[in-house]
Amino acid sequence: MEPLDTLLTWLAGRGLExxxxxxxxVLLARFVAWVGExxxxxxxxxxxxxxxxxxxxxAKHRHSLTQVITWTLxxxxxxxxxxxxxxxxxxxxxxxVAPATVLGVGLGFGAxxxxxxxLAGFFIITERQYGFGxxxxxxxxxxxxxxxxxxxxxxxxxxxxxxANGEVxxxxxxxxxxxxxxxxxxxxxxxxxxxxxxxxxxxxxxILKDVGAEAFRDQRLRPLLLDxxxxxxxxxxxxxxxxxxxxxxxxxxxxxxxxxxxxxxxxAAFRREGLNVPPPTAAPQAGGLTAxxxxxxxxxx
Numbered sequence: 058m059e060p061l062d063t064l065l066t067w068l069a070g071r072g073l074e075x076x077x078x079x080x081x082x083v084l085l086a087r088f089v090a091w092v093g094e095x096x097x098x099x100x101x102x103x104x105x106x107x108x109x110x111x112x113x114x115x116a117k118h119r120h121s122l123t124q125v126i127t128w129t130l131x132x133x134x135x136x137x138x139x140x141x142x143x144x145x146x147x148x149x150x151x152x153x154v155a156p157a158t159v160l161g162v163g164l165g166f167g168a169x170x171x172x173x174x175x176l177a178g179f180f181i182i183t184e185r186q187y188g189f190g191x192x193x194x195x196x197x198x199x200x201x202x203x204x205x206x207x208x209x210x211x212x213x214x215x216x217x218x219x220x221a222n223g224e225v226x227x228x229x230x231x232x233x234x235x236x237x238x239x240x241x242x243x244x245x246x247x248x249x250x251x252x253x254x255x256x257x258x259x260x261x262x263x264i265l266k267d268v269g270a271e272a273f274r275d276q277r278l279r280p281l282l283l284d285x286x287x288x289x290x291x292x293x294x295x296x297x298x299x300x301x302x303x304x305x306x307x308x309x310x311x312x313x314x315x316x317x318x319x320x321x322x323x324x325a326a327f328r329r330e331g332l333n334v335p336p337p338t339a340a341p342q343a344g345g346l347t348a349x350x351x352x353x354x355x356x357x358x
Contacts, residue, residue, distance in 0.1 A: 071145045071146065071147070074145045075142050075145050075146060078138055078141050078142055078145065079138065079142065081138075082134050082135060082137075082138030085134050086131045086134045086135060089127060089130045089131055089134065090127060090131060092127075093123055093124065093126070093127030094127075096123050097120050097123050097124065097189075100119050100120050100123065118185050118188050120188060120189040120190070121182055121188040121189050121211045122182060124189070124210065124211060124212065125178075125182055125211070125212060125213055128212050128213065129213070170229070170231055171214065173231035174213070174214045174215070174229045174230045174231035174232075175213045175214055175230075176231070177230035177231045177233065178211070178212060178213035178214055178215075178216075178230040179213060181211065181216070181230060181233075182211065182213070186236055186238070187208055187211070187216075187236060187238050187241070188208065188211060189208055189209070189210070189211065190207065190208060190240075190310070191207070191208045191238055191239075191240050191241070191309070191310070192205075192206070192207050192208075192238075192239040192240040192309075192310045193205070193206070193207075193208060193218065193236055193237060193238050193239060193240075194236075194237040194239065195216070195218070195228060195233055195235070195236050195237075196233070196234055196235035196236075196237075197228055197232045197233055197234065198232045198234055203235075203237070204218065204220070204226045204228060205220060205221070206218040206219050206220040206221065206224075206226060207219050207310075209225070213230070214229065214230060215227050215228060215229055215230060216228045216230055216233070239310070239312070240309035240310035241309065242309065243283055243306050243307065243308065243309060244306070244307050244308070244309050244310065244311065244312035245304055245305065245306055245307070245312060246286075246304065246305045246307055246312040246313070246315040246316035246319060247302065247303075247304050247316070248302070248303040248304070248305075248316055248319050248320055248323065249292060249300045249301070249302050249303075250265065250300065250301045250302075250303065250323055251298045251299070251300050252298060252299060252300075252301060252332070253297065253298050254294075254296075254297060254298060254299055256332070258290075258291060258299060258301065260330075261301055262288050262290065262301065264323075264326050264327065264330055265288045265301065265303050265323065265326075266288050267326065268286070268303075268319065268322045268323055268326050269285055269286030269287065269288065269303065269305070269319075270285060271322065272285075272286055272305075272315075272318065272319060272322060273285040273286065278315065278318055280308075281307050281308055281311045281314065281315055282305055282306070282307055282315065283306040283307065283308070284305075284306055285305075286303055286304065286305035286319065287303070287304055287305070288301065288302070288303050289301075289302040289303065289304055290302070303319065303323070305319065
């Protein structure tokens with residue numbers, strides 16, 4: 058009965074301490090994660106007031122920083138709990154130094170990528186290269202096509218983003234070689250309007266200026282625009298058509314919505330002025346708008 062008595066005594070003493078340590082570390086880690094989630098929710102909720110441009114960048118950085126701090130605290134809690142459990146179990150931590158050194162050397166070669174990921178993630182966060190909610194295009198080592206989408210999570214090791222098709226893409230930070238941030242500080246909606254060379258370009262510029270002024274007065278579109286859309290003039294010249302460019306500075310990530318709205322307004326304005334805009338017979342250029350010459354008897358006056 059002595060072994061059983063010894064086991065019961067150990068369970069009532071150090072065994073109970075180990076169970077309490079494990080339960081306490083799990084509860085504490087979950088509490089830290091819960092607090093981090095509440096803080097990020099409050100940051101997102103506060104992003105509904107104040108200056109939209111400054112608010113957007115500051116909120117994205119605070120959100121990402123909160124996620125990283127939460128993840129780091131959870132790792133530290135579990136690391137301390139492991140050492141405390143080993144101590145309560147009677148396993149000498151000092152005696153593990155030599156084997157841990159050998160194991161560390163062996164794992165060091167395999168963990169180089171992880172260390173590189175963590176260092177790259179540290180600089181991504183501190184340099185504010187991108188943050189939660191940013192629309193980015195990321196090129197990775199060996200990747201043919203860049204990964205494009207909206208940032209959903211940034212940790213010290215990985216970056217997680219969601220593509221326009223709803224796919225979740227996870228990228229190790231150490232494999233990132235190029236980042237194109239499409240929503241940093243402000244964005245620009247670019248609308249290229251192809252018109253026939255026979256059309257009066259000056260009149261086309263006037264139509265586009267009116268479209269921009271009308272869009273800026275629109276109560277729905279006005280909060281997304283930083284200033285009235287401007288007409289840059291003729292961008293390119295081909296044998297049969299010229300491209301007239303119209304640009305608008307928008308809030309970060311809103312350039313696509315504004316661009317779609319402006320294209321619809323341009324089509325409607327052209328039709329009112331007598332320019333026919335039939336369905337394109339070929340794939341239109343990115344950001345462009347296909348238009349045809351006016352039919353007999355019609356024209357831009």
